[in-house]
Amino acid sequence: MLKTYNGISDLNFSVGHPLQVEDFGELKPIFVDPPIEALTPHQTEQIALSLMQGNRRLIYDYLTGGSCDSSYSLSDEARFRVNIFRQQGHFSVVLRKLQSE
Known part of the structure; x- marks a missing residue:
């Protein structure tokens, strides 16, 4: 997926939307098999909790402030x-791609 979009800056996971990337400033759906037309609250929650990895500080920040920040390496x-935040009462996740060395 990362190689498909040259100008990718963000990966977006929001309830009611498909998986999306921001490619040169434009949100574009990601096509996966099987297709995901719109993420459910459960799916975005699972993504967020997986990225939090049981880190108490991240969970505390999310519960008390509505968002938390972290990092992830592939x-x-x-x-x-990684920014995990509350949007319309549900988890939302944005992963901003950092420059590689």
Whole structure:
């Protein structure tokens, strides 16, 4: 997926929307098999909790402030700044791709 979009800056996971990337400033759906036409509250919650990895500080920040920030690394392919926040009462996640060395 990361190689498909040259100008990718963000990966977006929001309830009621398909998986999306921001590619050169434009949100574009990601096509996966089987297709996901719109993420459910359960799916976005599972993504968010997986990224939190049981980290108490992240969970506390989310519960008390409505958001938390972290980082995520995908082997040697990419690094991301992670923002997990509450949107319309549900988890939403944005992964901002960081420059690789």
